[in-house]
Amino acid sequence: MARGGKSASLPTEVGIQLSARSWAFQITNRRCGSLDASQALQLFTEDTMNKQGLGAGNGLHMGHSHIWQHVFSRRQLMKTAAGTAGLGMISGLGVPKLAHAQAGSGEPKPIPGGVLPFGVPVHHFPLSLSVGKPLSEINDPSEITDFNGFVGGVHILGEGNGTGFDTPLAFQTDMGFMQGEFIGEDGEHHNRTFVFV
Amino acid sequence: MDLYTGPVGSTKLLQQIHDYSPGISANGLFWLISAPHDAVQVRLGSGTASVQMTDVPVLDAHDIANALTGGLGLANPPIPPIAAVPATVSFDIEWSNVLEQAKVTNEMQGFTGQFWKTGATIKWSSNQAGFSFDSEAPNPTRNIYSVIGHEHSGAFFH
Numbered sequence: 001m002a003r004g005g006k007s008a009s010l011p012t013e014v015g016i017q018l019s020a021r022s023w024a025f026q027i028t029n030r031r032c033g034s035l036d037a038s039q040a041l042q043l044f045t046e047d048t049m050n051k052q053g054l055g056a057g058n059g060l061h062m063g064h065s066h067i068w069q070h071v072f073s074r075r076q077l078m079k080t081a082a083g084t085a086g087l088g089m090i091s092g093l094g095v096p097k098l099a100h101a102q103a104g105s106g107e108p109k110p111i112p113g114g115v116l117p118f119g120v121p122v123h124h125f126p127l128s129l130s131v132g133k134p135l136s137e138i139n140d141p142s143e144i145t146d147f148n149g150f151v152g153g154v155h156i157l158g159e160g161n162g163t164g165f166d167t168p169l170a171f172q173t174d175m176g177f178m179q180g181e182f183i184g185e186d187g188e189h190h191n192r193t194f195v196f197v
Numbered sequence: 198m199d200l201y202t203g204p205v206g207s208t209k210l211l212q213q214i215h216d217y218s219p220g221i222s223a224n225g226l227f228w229l230i231s232a233p234h235d236a237v238q239v240r241l242g243s244g245t246a247s248v249q250m251t252d253v254p255v256l257d258a259h260d261i262a263n264a265l266t267g268g269l270g271l272a273n274p275p276i277p278p279i280a281a282v283p284a285t286v287s288f289d290i291e292w293s294n295v296l297e298q299a300k301v302t303n304e305m306q307g308f309t310g311q312f313w314k315t316g317a318t319i320k321w322s323s324n325q326a327g328f329s330f331d332s333e334a335p336n337p338t339r340n341i342y343s344v345i346g347h348e349h350s351g352a353f354f355h
Contacts, residue, residue: 110225111350113306120265124227125306128342135299135314140306141344143229146351150239151310152246154290154317155341159205160332162215169214170207171332172199173319175290177237177248183352185224195232195248197198197219197255197286 106184108144108194124196126174127153142178143196149180153196198286198321199261200330205339210274213260215330217286217323220256239345244295244313246345250288256281257325284325291335292317292345301346310348317343 110123125139141153153176159168176196184190200215201207218228232250239246258264262276270278294316302309318335 105224107222107224108226108229109351110227111306114227118262118265118271122221122227122265123225127344131342135297135312135344136301138301138312138314138344140303140308140348140350141312141346142308142348142350143227144350145307146353148349148353149347150237150241150246150345151348152237152239152248152292152343152345154292154319154343156317156319156339156343157206157208157341158319158333158336158339160322160330162200162330163328165202168204168333169330170201170203170205170212171321171330172201172208173288173290173321175198175248175288175319177232177246179234179237179239180347181353193232193234193237194229195236195250197217197228197230197253 106186106188106190108178108182108190108192109146109185111140111143111145113140127155141176143176144178144182144194146183147178147180148182149178149191151179152177198255198288198323200323210260210262210276215284215323215328216258216260216264217255217284218258218264219253220281241311241313241345241347244293244298244315244345246292248288248290252285252287252324255284255286257284257323282325284323286321286323288319288321289335290317290319292343294337306350307354308348308350309354310346312344312346312348315343315345316340 111125112123114121114123114125116122124143125141127141128138141151154173156173158171158173160171162169174196177194178196179193181189181191198217199208199213201209201212202214203209203212219230221227222229230253232248236250237246237248256264258268258281259279260276262271263269263279263281268278268280270276292315295313296316297314299312299314300310301312316337317340318337319332319339320335321332323330
């Protein structure tokens with residue numbers, strides 16, 4: 001529980017502020033740190049028209065507060081992701097088995113698009129590009145494709161107590177779930193439940 | 198699941214001190230874990246859902262930059278490389294209080310479905326060597342944007 005018994009209210013404007021888990025809420029044109037906020041907001045899609053491409057220098061620099069559409073082929077995406085994110089480095093630390101899912105297994109396939117926080121392509125869309133956007137404009141809450149089932153997503157800010165801190169810590173949670181039928185990497189139909197943490 | 202120094206709403210990278218996720222799978226699945234079926238309860242008819250899990254093994258990458266770069270840090274802004282350490286998280290998320298309902302179809306992203314924009318709360322905690330965190334009690338005013346729904350995507354889209 002929060003110390004002091006006082007709950008701070010949420011800010012009326014929730015800027016992106018270099019946080020990949022708040023990739024999208026309330027896009028502003030202000031600069032955050034040394035990066036423009038919109039740098040964390042580039043979307044990429046696999047099958048839309050390509051106006052920007054992935055030429056040198058355009059992968060990160062954005063001087064505008066609107067969304068840029070990039071086209072990534074899945075091959076480009078995985079090559080970039082593996083090279084940039086050092087995916088192999090996260091294995092072997094006791095994380096759930098799914099974190100080691102391989103192509104060809106019965107695990108689900110990621111959605112073909114996503115966002116590029118800090119230039120790193122990830123198969124995830126923020127729920128909405130601004131707090132006030134209507135529901136009809138949400139992005140895909142699911143992280144798996146060839147999917148037929150229940151889905152949910154939340155973005156919640158709050159506070160709590162952490163060991164060694166006299167004042168409350170702020171938290172941000174961008175989480176969700178997928179539950180139902182999907183066609184796995186093995187081409188077979190499966191029915192399982194997943195949680196985005 | 199991110200922690201920052203500063204008041205509620207602080208989400209600046211340079212204030213981040215913990216970043217919990219299960220990692221990115223070899224095929225690109227992003228921060229996704231397999232869960233028991235009964236960990237997720239969905240009742241679309243009443244516009245409610247819940248997710249409850251306990252002691253889920255994750256990695257604490259310290260900050261989002263190191264979480265995304267596999268501990269390599271960033272050059273600009275200067276975020277030093279930090280190796281991830283094991284941790285566990287527990288969470289109870291509740292969706293309720295329907296605010297809006299709509300059928301959504303997005304040809305570009307390849308999904309369609311019926312969705313409910315709702316209120317939501319979370320109570321969560323983390324544990325690792327030398328540190329633990331307990332969130333405040335579930336507080337509906339903390340919700341920024343939450344949805345539940347049923348969708349078809351990819352091969353099920355058309």
